[in-house]
Amino acid sequence: MSKRIEVENLNVFYGKFLAVEGVSLTIEPRTVTAFIGPSGCGKSTLLRTLNRMHEVIPGARVDGRVAIDGKNLYDLDVDPVLVRRQVGMVFQRPNPFPTMSIKENVLAGVKLNNGRISRSDADDLVEKSLKGANLWKEVKDRLDRPGSSLSGGQQQRLCIARAIAVSPDVLLMDEPCSALDPISTLAIEDLIEELKRDYTIVIVTHNMQQASRVSDRTAFFNIAGTGLPGRLIEVDDTATIFERPTEKSTEDYISGRFG
Amino acid sequence: MTARAKARLGDRVFQAAAMGAGLLILVALAAVAIFLIAKAMPALVASPEELKRDGTDFWPYVPPLIFGTVWAAFLALLFALPLAVGIALFISHYAPRKLAQGLGYAIDLLAAIPSVVYGLWGILVLAPAVRPLYEWLVNNVGWFPLFAGPVSGTGRTVLTVAVVLAVMILPIITALCREVFLQTPPLHEEAALALGATRWEVVKMAVLPFGRAGIISATMLGLGRALGETMAVAMVLSPSIIISFALLQSQNPTTIAANIALKFPEATGLGINALIATGLVLFAITFVVNALARVVINRRKEFSGAN
Ligand SMILES: Nc1ncnc2c1ncn2[C@@H]1O[C@H](COP(=O)(O)OP(=O)(O)OP(=O)(O)O)[C@@H](O)[C@H]1O
Numbered sequence: 354m355s356k357r358i359e360v361e362n363l364n365v366f367y368g369k370f371l372a373v374e375g376v377s378l379t380i381e382p383r384t385v386t387a388f389i390g391p392s393g394c395g396k397s398t399l400l401r402t403l404n405r406m407h408e409v410i411p412g413a414r415v416d417g418r419v420a421i422d423g424k425n426l427y428d429l430d431v432d433p434v435l436v437r438r439q440v441g442m443v444f445q446r447p448n449p450f451p452t453m454s455i456k457e458n459v460l461a462g463v464k465l466n467n468g469r470i471s472r473s474d475a476d477d478l479v480e481k482s483l484k485g486a487n488l489w490k491e492v493k494d495r496l497d498r499p500g501s502s503l504s505g506g507q508q509q510r511l512c513i514a515r516a517i518a519v520s521p522d523v524l525l526m527d528e529p530c531s532a533l534d535p536i537s538t539l540a541i542e543d544l545i546e547e548l549k550r551d552y553t554i555v556i557v558t559h560n561m562q563q564a565s566r567v568s569d570r571t572a573f574f575n576i577a578g579t580g581l582p583g584r585l586i587e588v589d590d591t592a593t594i595f596e597r598p599t600e601k602s603t604e605d606y607i608s609g610r611f612g
Numbered sequence: 613m614t615a616r617a618k619a620r621l622g623d624r625v626f627q628a629a630a631m632g633a634g635l636l637i638l639v640a641l642a643a644v645a646i647f648l649i650a651k652a653m654p655a656l657v658a659s660p661e662e663l664k665r666d667g668t669d670f671w672p673y674v675p676p677l678i679f680g681t682v683w684a685a686f687l688a689l690l691f692a693l694p695l696a697v698g699i700a701l702f703i704s705h706y707a708p709r710k711l712a713q714g715l716g717y718a719i720d721l722l723a724a725i726p727s728v729v730y731g732l733w734g735i736l737v738l739a740p741a742v743r744p745l746y747e748w749l750v751n752n753v754g755w756f757p758l759f760a761g762p763v764s765g766t767g768r769t770v771l772t773v774a775v776v777l778a779v780m781i782l783p784i785i786t787a788l789c790r791e792v793f794l795q796t797p798p799l800h801e802e803a804a805l806a807l808g809a810t811r812w813e814v815v816k817m818a819v820l821p822f823g824r825a826g827i828i829s830a831t832m833l834g835l836g837r838a839l840g841e842t843m844a845v846a847m848v849l850s851p852s853i854i855i856s857f858a859l860l861q862s863q864n865p866t867t868i869a870a871n872i873a874l875k876f877p878e879a880t881g882l883g884i885n886a887l888i889a890t891g892l893v894l895f896a897i898t899f900v901v902n903a904l905a906r907v908v909i910n911r912r913k914e915f916s917g918a919n
């Protein structure tokens with residue numbers, strides 16, 4: 354399943370510091386949306402508000418609205434734990450659990466909340482998720498080895514397998530390729546292309562080629578100066594952003610004439 | 613022959629200092645071991661008759677002491693470990709920051725209290741306080757071998773000693789566990805959270821597995837202290853040389869260290885050697901326990917996250 358995300362007038366704070374201001378943005382189901390912009394403009398911060406991971410940082414809070422299929426994630430009756438089961442996340446640095454085997458890593462999310470799963474279902478799910486993450490062939494003979502025994506690129510795909518094993522509606526990726534070599538990067542870009550069929554995907558990237566290769570829509574964020582909040586400058590179809598952006602600053606950033 | 617790259621002075625000094633410190637520990641350890649063995653030897657080779665003449669005995673005497681030592685330390689650990697891990701988790705992951713800091717200081721202070729004070733507390737406060745509980749246990753669940761009667765009239769039993777020891781080793785285990793839990797990489801905690809883990813599930817998935825080796829090391833330090841504790845045990849227990857699992861009776865096994873402290877002042881001749889030999893046994897027990905801990909830690913080294 355795949356769902357629409359609507360962000361309305363979102364302000365994001367770290368304590369008193371307003372990090373992101375006034376973002377409104379709609380993300381359609383079964384699309385890939387790229388967040389681009391200079392360092393510190395609040396891309397990660399905004400991304401983490403989409404699954405309520407922002408609030409695990411002490412003092413961090415938001416105001417505004419983030420709705421998934423019409424339901425505001427920040428309504429008082431919403432349990433953040435359930436939100437995170439619905440919205441998966443892949444981090445910048447691959448972070449498989451080092452104390453678990455490859456197989457246990459894939460099943461980690463499924464076993465949460467007393468989730469029980471029969472042995473054969475578990476084996477099927479492991480295979481399906483690892484195939485979904487394009488990792489099955491490389492690891493099928495060593496599923497009981499520690500997750501940390503894999504290469505960086507393989508670890509990142511393991512993290513993707515772990516995220517999709519719980520069949521979320523949305524997949525958030527924060528610079529998933531920034532720690533990877535070009536081949537692994539291509540593998541993950543291909544994977545995003547396939548995952549798009551089932552999931553709504555939001556990806557943060559510093560790599561313009563990557564944004565133009567994988568995304569349908571691109572959102573450009575900018576920051577006026579240090580200590581000032583980041584803002585959404587414009588969001589449009591990726592082709593439009595890269596060929597005919599409305600804003601001058603977008604064009605400057607994309608063409609590398611920034612700062 | 614190719615010339616070796618010249619080592620930097622700082623590196624060489626540091627290497628020498630580190631090596632020296634390492635050697636010093638080995639030398640100290642060897643010195644203690646040699647002392648113990650040399651002094652224990654006469655008692656180990658002496659015939660029962662010779663030992664009798666100096667008012668002592670060794671071989672029949674050692675098993676109850678080993679039992680008492682291990683039993684009291686084991687019970688203490690049984691109480692202290694879950695509590696310590698719980699407190700450490702509370703401080704590192706649940707408590708509001710101010711409260712966590714206060715608790716941390718309180719725990720560290722506990723670690724600085726001398727064991728005589730714990731012994732006094734055991735005699736004057738704890739023993740009278742637990743007597744009604746002991747009586748209740750013996751009357752109601754006395755069929756369970758551990759709680760078999762007759763109940764001790766003073767409350768000064770091996771169970772009381774175990775509680776005193778538990779309180780003594782609690783701070784060190786807690787303090788180390790807290791440090792270990794605070795070191796959990798945020799990356800792994802966030803990985804668990806992002807999968808939809810509750811706070812307790814984060815602890816189970818990321819914090820405890822990551823801290824496993826640290827918890828074991830902390831436990832070993834605590835256990836070492838419990839095994840070797842002298843004053844508190846010697847003060848609380850009126851010792852007998854017996855092997856008994858009963859927790860609430862007036863006859864209780866004593867520990868090696870307490871026994872040495874109590875007997876040493878009046879020991880003569882081979883008696884002294886026999887006591888030192890029991891010290892050697894304690895040394896060996898500690899060694900074995902630590903070796904076992906190493907084995908446990910290394911068994912899942914690949915999964916330790918130390919890479
Ligand atoms: N844990 C935090 N506590 C306080 N401020 C933070 C925290 N994390 C980020 N910030 C601040 O919020 C602002 C946005 O940071 P964010 O990490 O979202 O930027 P970003 O666009 O992801 O940058 P990059 O491209 O370098 O990853 C920055 O000014 C940063 O200093």
Ligand SMILES: [Mg+2]
Pocket residue numbers: 396397398527557
């Ligand atoms: Mg970022």
